[in-house]
Amino acid sequence: MDHVPPWLVGAGTLLLGLGAISAGLVVIGTKIAKLIKGGYHGFTNLLHALWKSRLAVAALTAVVIGALILVALPFINAPCGGVNVSITSPTDGVVVNQSQLVLGTINHECPGQHLWVVLQPGGTGGGSYYPQDEVAVASNAGRWSTTTYFGEASKKDDGRPFNLLVALADDATSQQFSAYLAAGKTGGFPGLAGLGNATVLSEITVIRGTYLGP
Numbered sequence: 717m718d719h720v721p722p723w724l725v726g727a728g729t730l731l732l733g734l735g736a737i738s739a740g741l742v743v744i745g746t747k748i749a750k751l752i753k754g755g756y757h758g759f760t761n762l763l764h765a766l767w768k769s770r771l772a773v774a775a776l777t778a779v780v781i782g783a784l785i786l787v788a789l790p791f792i793n794a795p796c797g798g799v800n801v802s803i804t805s806p807t808d809g810v811v812v813n814q815s816q817l818v819l820g821t822i823n824h825e826c827p828g829q830h831l832w833v834v835l836q837p838g839g840t841g842g843g844s845y846y847p848q849d850e851v852a853v854a855s856n857a858g859r860w861s862t863t864t865y866f867g868e869a870s871k872k873d874d875g876r877p878f879n880l881l882v883a884l885a886d887d888a889t890s891q892q893f894s895a896y897l898a899a900g901k902t903g904g905f906p907g908l909a910g911l912g913n914a915t916v917l918s919e920i921t922v923i924r925g926t927y928l929g930p
Contacts, residue, residue, distance in 0.1 A: 729785060736782030743775035799824060801831070801882050801917040808920040814873070814927050818864045820882060820918065822853055830890035831882065832914065833862050838877035838921070844907025845881075847893040866924045876924045885914035 744766070751765050766772040805819040806812050818833055825831065831851040836842065851860045864880070867873025885893060889912035896908060 733782045733785030736778045736785065738782075740775040740777075740779035740782065744772055744779070747772045747775070799826060799829070799884060799917065801884070803880065803882060803918050803920055806880075806920070806922050808922070810922055811925040812866050812878075812922045813925055814867060814869055814929065815863060815865050817861055818880065819859070819861045822858045822860060824858065825853060825884075828887050829884045830887070831860060832885050832890070832893055833864055834881040834883055834911065834914070834916075835864065835866065836879040836881060837867065837873070838879065842876075844909065845911055846905060846907050847896060849897070850890065850894065851882075866922070869927065869929055871927045873924050874926050878922055878924060880920050880922055881911075881916050882918040883911060883914040883916045885912065889913045 747766060747769060748762060751762055756762055756765050766776075799822065801820060801822045803818065803820045806816065822831060831853060833848040833851055835846040835848065836844070837846070848864050849862055851862045853860045866878050867876060892908075892912055893914075896905075
């Protein structure tokens with residue numbers, strides 16, 4: 717099922733609440749008019765007669781439900797903001813290995829948002845964006861971690877600066893990153909020209925150290 721826009725859900729909820737209240741009040745008003753015409757007078761007598769009417773009770777219930785819906789409306793699909801992301805390791809300016817665990821925190825994720833670590837190499841030929849694997853946020857205090865690969869598994873990128881970005885991507889951009897990684901397994905990783913609708917929330921610069929592999 718396609719994602720339903722929040723404004724559409726909000727508008728539908730508002731109409732549902734107003735409709736329930738309006739229909740209930742019309743039924744109750746019509747019932748009161750009939751009772752008065754039939755000889756019922758006085759608040760107590762009218763209230764007692766309304767309470768004995770199943771239709772009037774159902775209408776009153778609809779009014780109450782509609783009122784509750786309107787009260788709850790501001791909390792339904794409320795904008796999800798205030799997302800804070802930090803990188804706790806490595807720290808800005810340090811020397812990193814070719815393959816290294818990156819750690820961080822996030823206070824919460826909103827629906828339709830995905831956390832990604834992205835590298836942007838500096839120096840000659842740099843500038844493109846290299847998404848790493850999508851980050852899975854642990855349930856314990858919003859901590860996250862992911863293994864990040866700073867350049868090639870050779871001495872080619874020794875001493876090279878890398879911008880380490882942590883970004884929140886929407887569904888479409890996240891799918892773009894995933895497709896890039898899947899294609900790269902057979903066709904290589906040429907890098908992306910841009911980040912699409914991803915928003916960078918944390919950024920540091922690190923230096924790739926000496927490659928110690930075979």
